[in-house]
Amino acid sequence: MTRRWLILARMQARELSRRRVVLALLIGLPLAWYGSAASSGLDYAVGSGMLGVGWCIGTIALFTVLGARTVDARLVLAGYHPRDVLVGRLTPLLVTALALAAFFTAVMVLGSRPARPATVALAIVLTAVVAIGVGLVVAALVPRELEGTLLLIAVVGIQVGIPGTVDRFMPLYAPLRLTDPDRPAAHTGLLTLHATGYALLLAALAAALWYRRIRLEPPR
Amino acid sequence: MDDIALSAQDIVKRYGRRTVLDGAGLTVRRGEAVALVGENGAGKTTLLRICARLLAADTGTLVRHGRVGYCPQEPALFDLLGAREHIELFAAAAGLPPARGRARGEEILTALGYQADPRMLVHDLSGGTRQKLNLALALLADPDVLLLDEPYQGFDHGTYTDFWTMVGTWRDQGRAVVVVTHMLAELWRVDQVVDLSTTPVLTGGRP
Numbered sequence: 001m002t003r004r005w006l007i008l009a010r011m012q013a014r015e016l017s018r019r020r021v022v023l024a025l026l027i028g029l030p031l032a033w034y035g036s037a038a039s040s041g042l043d044y045a046v047g048s049g050m051l052g053v054g055w056c057i058g059t060i061a062l063f064t065v066l067g068a069r070t071v072d073a074r075l076v077l078a079g080y081h082p083r084d085v086l087v088g089r090l091t092p093l094l095v096t097a098l099a100l101a102a103f104f105t106a107v108m109v110l111g112s113r114p115a116r117p118a119t120v121a122l123a124i125v126l127t128a129v130v131a132i133g134v135g136l137v138v139a140a141l142v143p144r145e146l147e148g149t150l151l152l153i154a155v156v157g158i159q160v161g162i163p164g165t166v167d168r169f170m171p172l173y174a175p176l177r178l179t180d181p182d183r184p185a186a187h188t189g190l191l192t193l194h195a196t197g198y199a200l201l202l203a204a205l206a207a208a209l210w211y212r213r214i215r216l217e218p219p220r
Numbered sequence: 221m222d223d224i225a226l227s228a229q230d231i232v233k234r235y236g237r238r239t240v241l242d243g244a245g246l247t248v249r250r251g252e253a254v255a256l257v258g259e260n261g262a263g264k265t266t267l268l269r270i271c272a273r274l275l276a277a278d279t280g281t282l283v284r285h286g287r288v289g290y291c292p293q294e295p296a297l298f299d300l301l302g303a304r305e306h307i308e309l310f311a312a313a314a315g316l317p318p319a320r321g322r323a324r325g326e327e328i329l330t331a332l333g334y335q336a337d338p339r340m341l342v343h344d345l346s347g348g349t350r351q352k353l354n355l356a357l358a359l360l361a362d363p364d365v366l367l368l369d370e371p372y373q374g375f376d377h378g379t380y381t382d383f384w385t386m387v388g389t390w391r392d393q394g395r396a397v398v399v400v401t402h403m404l405a406e407l408w409r410v411d412q413v414v415d416l417s418t419t420p421v422l423t424g425g426r427p
Binding site: 071 | 270272273274275276288290292294296297298300301305308309310312313314315341357360361
């Protein structure tokens with residue numbers, strides 16, 4: 001018998017595939033972000049494109065979770081385990097994020113000819129994974145999409161606007177640093193660890209908050 | 221006492237400083253239909269959600285036996301999935317094999333007078349048709365306890381009348397049925413009326 005989370009994942013994927021405008025924006029917005037910086041000859045065009053990818057993926061994660069919150073509770077009541085629902089939601093998101101990461105790696109490597117293309121690929125994949133975690137945590141903390149979108153704008157805005165002490169505690173710090181051509185190559189491992197740790201921490205936090213939101217209340 | 225399917229006693233629920241339920245309760249036996257009435261803001265939906273275990277009471281006790289079917293007031297559906305896909309999703313939740321789930325879903329939708337193509341996406345359906353799907357999903361798993369929050373909103377007259385006839389059928393099948401309603405003209409159809417706007421709880425319904 002099909003695993004139940006697979007049915008949820010399949011339905012989630014179908015729903016997402018029918019959002020054609022959203023899919024177009026998922027590609028178009030980071031392209032615009034990257035293209036405008038690259039066409040101006042800015043040396044941080046790759047970083048700019050990555051922020052666009054991160055923001056779009058975070059937003060899609062946010063809307064996916066918040067858009068389904070009333071149905072998810074009902075699905076659990078109908079018999080799904082909260083874990084099934086979480087994995088069913090997360091899998092299509094992860095697949096979409098990795099597909100986007102692959103596409104934008106190709107675009108930015110071909111467009112900007114970075115000195116370390118493999119590191120850029122790694123940075124974009126890490127951006128995609130961390131961004132899902134950010135979107136999920138924000139979705140678990142806010143009641144509606146508007147508040148969540150504002151929070152995501154704030155995260156990206158602070159990430160860009162405040163280099164220095166605060167910057168290194170931001171979720172996309174490590175992927176962005178990976179694309180810095182002046183960074184010593186020896187830092188790659190540490191930065192990868194930073195991003196992976198951040199992604200795992202965010203995923204664990206999101207899962208805990210989300211589980212509390214959709215679980216059935218224990219009987220008294 | 222063995223035939224009690226749902227019992228919620230001394231339920232208290234506060235949202236901040238506002239007390240929505242203060243010692244509310246209801247007891248529903250198998251083969252019994254109960255109407256939950258009260259003015260707007262009386263806590264009917266809150267009590268029903270507590271009975272469904274979607275919401276925690278601050279204090280009080282809840283005892284429930286058997287599988288629950290819950291129909292929320294606002295259709296909880298995915299806009300970009302069709303009726304058939306919803307049925308597949310909810311049938312899997314109930315552990316029904318796909319073919320059986322599909323057959324049961326079609327049967328319920330037909331009984332509710334669902335006119336749309338089951339492949340049509342929810343966001344293309346009329347409000348009443350969405351509500352029919354919303355109700356059908358609550359019935360899909362053959363529940364022992366049915367918690368229905370004004371499930372007939374947007375129904376045409378024929379389906380509305382059929383709905384109340386179905387309440388009688390479900391009761392006769394031995395299910396415990398709770399319907400949140402403002403339709404006081406229909407209260408003769410139920411066995412017990414729980415009025416949240418007055419305390420103590422009124423008991424009425426069919427003679």
